[in-house]
Amino acid sequence: MSAPPEICAWAPWWTSDQRRRFLHLVESVVQARFGHHAVDEVDGTVAVEKMDCVLGLSNLAQTCRSSDPDDWRLIIYNHVARLDDFAPDVLAERLGDYERLQPDLRVRVVSAQHLCHIDAVRDPLPLGLFACLSVDLDGAASPVDRSYFEDWGVEHAEVMAIALANTLMAEPLAPMEAEELSGQFRVFSGYSLFVSGHLLDFARTVPDIGPQGAVVTIPAAHTVMVCPVETNEQFVDHSASMMAASYIRYLAGPNSVSPNALWWRPGHPLAGFARLDNQSFELAAPEPLRSRLLAGRRGD
16 A cells, blocks of 8 residues: 555645544455455545446545544445446446447546546546446446447447436526525535536526526536626626635535536537645636626726
């Protein structure tokens, strides 16, 4: 195991002792269920030889952080047990039959970290995000490795279109009320890990957004936050409030995606709006929106 720093990016809220307690329980459960494994405390992963997979631990750590430590072992066991759905023989059978698989194809928006250990079928999005082709495994989400896709003999665009249509139809995204949030922005949520896919055809979900579109964040897999674009000082304040609230949700998790903000417009490709993933704020909005925002902030 690599020597870790005092604070690890995948669990920055824990002391080294708390982190090691969590990892000890993870190793105990994985060893009992699957045998040989290797934990990387720096990256926050566990490689399970029997399953031929690498399991990221950040989401599991976020769940445990918000739970009583006496419940950690059970939480870890229930999480690790889902690896059975990702066993090589199970995936080969499920993903080998494209015709039967089609209704279960989905698209979800993920960060680059989510794709570190798999050559997944995906489309790049701005600011380090990707539209990832996935399969709904009875509530669990499995990215589709390119090796399976290449055996299907279908076009990339066709598969992504089918997966997006399935996502929009089967994974509802609904507005939610949140009393702790201030500002003129909206929060949408859903039950599945795939609701972030609505970002790729947002006009269906939020049809009342004007031609200037909206700033959108996906702090976690179940949450999408939206602030309609206006070129005035109020919009600057409202979007800043939304990004602050989004950043808090991103840090808290679980299933964190990205603290960054995108600009969505009807009939236009997604564009970057702001970066917050480098421990600072960087306006990434393209022209002419960038100049109008700066002018609105100055009151010009």
